[in-house]
Every structure is written in C-alpha cells, then in structure tokens.
Amino acid sequence: MPRPPARPPGEKSTREQILDVALELFTDVGYEKTSLREIAERMGFSKAALYYHFASKDDILMALHMRLHELGQEGFDQFESGEVDPAEWPAVFDKIISRMFEHRTLFMLHVRNHASFEKLHEKGHEQQHVDLEERLRQILADDRVPLPFRVRLACAFGAVMAGMLMSSDIFSDVATDDLSTILQGAVRDLISPAAVPSPA
Amino acid sequence: MPRPPARPPGEKSTREQILDVALELFTDVGYEKTSLREIAERMGFSKAALYYHFASKDDILMALHMRLHELGQEGFDQFESGEVDPAEWPAVFDKIISRMFEHRTLFMLHVRNHASFEKLHEKGHEQQHVDLEERLRQILADDRVPLPFRVRLACAFGAVMAGMLMSSDIFSDVATDDLSTILQGAVRDLISPAAVPSPA
C-alpha cells in the first residue's frame, strides 16, 4: 500500500496546513467570503494547487467538519453511555469544557458558518456518520429528562460558547486556565441538580 | 416636506416587507448565499426593483443592523445609567430577556452573519452611532467589576442566545413564556451576587 509520510517528525502535511489556514479564514472572514485564491496566497502557492489536495471548496469545509466530529465523539460517548444521571453531569462537563477550550476555533467555525454546514449536509456529501449537532439535539429532546433541566443544559453550552468567544477578545489577557475555572463554576450553577427545581 | 404614507393602517411598507423577507433569508440561508434574485422572487417582483428601495445589498443588511441597534439602545441605557449595582442586574436582565425573545431572529441574524457585519463596519458605511456590540464589549471590559462577574455576564448572554436558538427548533413545542421563565431562572443563578465568589 502507498505510504504517505517521509516527512520530518512534528511537521504538518501540506493538507493539514491548508486546513489550518482555512480554519482561520473561514472563522473570521466567513466561508462564503473566503476565496480559494486567498487561501492559496497564504500558503504561498497558486489556487490550482489546492485542487491537488482537495476536490472542491466544500471538501475543505467537510474536512474541518470531520475534525470537530472526531473531537466530539469522545465527549458525547460519555454522555450517552449508560443511564442519564444528572448528578454526574457537572463533573462530565468539566472535562468537556476543557476539551472545547482547546479547540475553540473549531466550535466558532461552526457557529459562524451554520448555514454553510447545513448546505453541506443537504448536498451529495452524505456521510454515514451521526452528526455532532444531531446528537446534541437528541439529548436535549429526551423526554425522560425534565424540561427545565434540558433548557439549562442548552444554556450551559451557550454559556461556554460565549466564554470561548470572549476569550479571544475581551478576556484575552486572562489565563485560559482561570477562564476555564470560572466557566466550570458557572456551568455548575446552571446544571447542578440543586439548581434545577423539580417539576410538580 | 414629502409625505410617504397614504397606506392602509396596519399594513407594512414595501421597504419593511423587504426587510422582513431579507431577515428570514439572511438568517437561515446566510447573507452571502442569499441572492437579491431570491429576495425579489419572494416579494413577487424583479431584482432591479429592489434597487429602488435600497442602494445596495449591504444597505439592506445595514437597515437590519439598525433595527437591532435601536432595540438595544433602551436595554443598554438601563445598564450604563448611574452606578453599576450588580444586585440590580438580575431584575434588569428579566426585562432584557423578554425583549430579546420578541426579536430573537434579529439576534440570530447577527450571530450567524458576524463576519458580514464586520465588513459593513470596515467599509465606507461609517455611522456615528455607537455599535451595540461595542457597548457590550465596554461593559465586559470594565475593571471596576470583578472578573468572575464579567465572565458570568458574558455567559448569561450566551445562555440566553442558546435558549433562543433552541426555541425555534427543539423547544418549539414549549410556550415562549415558559421558556422565558426558565431562562430567567438560569440567568439568576448565573449572575446573582450570591453566586459569584468575591475575589480575595
């Protein structure tokens, strides 16, 4: 079989470098507004060269989608395995928040380009994988969990997103560890069982 | 002076109708992906007719920006007027959440098209008004307020956003009043003074 590497260790493949550049541009310029010419320019080669590494522009976006998807698998597996025990959620969330922080750009990419990702889903790019967003949707729609709890769970994700968003902006001075700790405390107040009134 | 109306009461002007259509399309298709042809089609007239009501595509987006901006003025004025008394914030937030809920699409438009709005700001579309986002930024950057509190304030906005996002999706069955109440409770847990540990 063909062996791809023969690359100095610790050095990224051209393909991965393209994805890094695309991630940055797509996130703060927007997917539609970012042209392949712009990506190629930053990479130091021509637009056509991109087509050696990716079949299309959509293909680049899809590759970034997979990055997040693989990341999310582990996190969500913890959530869904076994029974839903709300008492455990804060602890589980602590880990999830840390992981989200490490790859916050990836999350922001999705928030900021929601429409483009939906188009991707509709088009021929059918994949047999269960979408990350779809899994969250299922958890939030689970009738066995009281509604206030589920809403607060959604809020928790939103809160972390907002914190991450600001971390690269207003709170950029603050150490990410401190920020992460504050966020964990906030999420605890949101979804710890004591905070959620049980329905009548 | 010229008088515009002569329109049956309760009926919206063509300009406002265009904005309504644009708001919907920009929000769930995306600003860049939405073509003027698509807007015109829904309006029942041709693309060129749009240019009678708006100078450019950007001009439509700007008009929608102003809608949110006017909305935000009142809310933020409460926040900034007088001293910053954290004890009052939860009460103030209750009102703000209600207002945000009424116009949630407008907020989602901004979240989902952040890059496009930034472009608008850079371009020649200089306006003398203080941007809504800029005002929030200033509040969150105010050193007189302890950091954990400010981060939690950011979280509160994120939480409400997430709740609103889901309200048109997973929680679409739930009455908006119920949802609003749950959100208010969640925000209280996030930013009530008791919840925030005072710094050492």
Add this chain to the structure above:
DNA sequence: GTCTATATTTCGATAGAC
C-alpha cells in the same frame, strides 16, 4: 415603482505543461 437588458466582476473548477 417596477420592468428588461446588460455591463462588470469574481469565483469555483478544469486542462494540460512542467
């Protein structure tokens, strides 16, 4: 206020040489 027709630009994608 709305139309048809068209100018202009930009972009994604392909072909084929090296």
Add this chain to the structure above:
DNA sequence: GTCTATCGAAATATAGAC
C-alpha cells in the same frame, strides 16, 4: 505537486423604457 491559462456560472449593480 505546483504552475499558467481559461472556461462557465452566478452575482451585484446600472441604464433606460414604461
């Protein structure tokens, strides 16, 4: 793996009639 050159599609915007 990267290049130059180019095609074809689609979009914004304008001109001028009605």
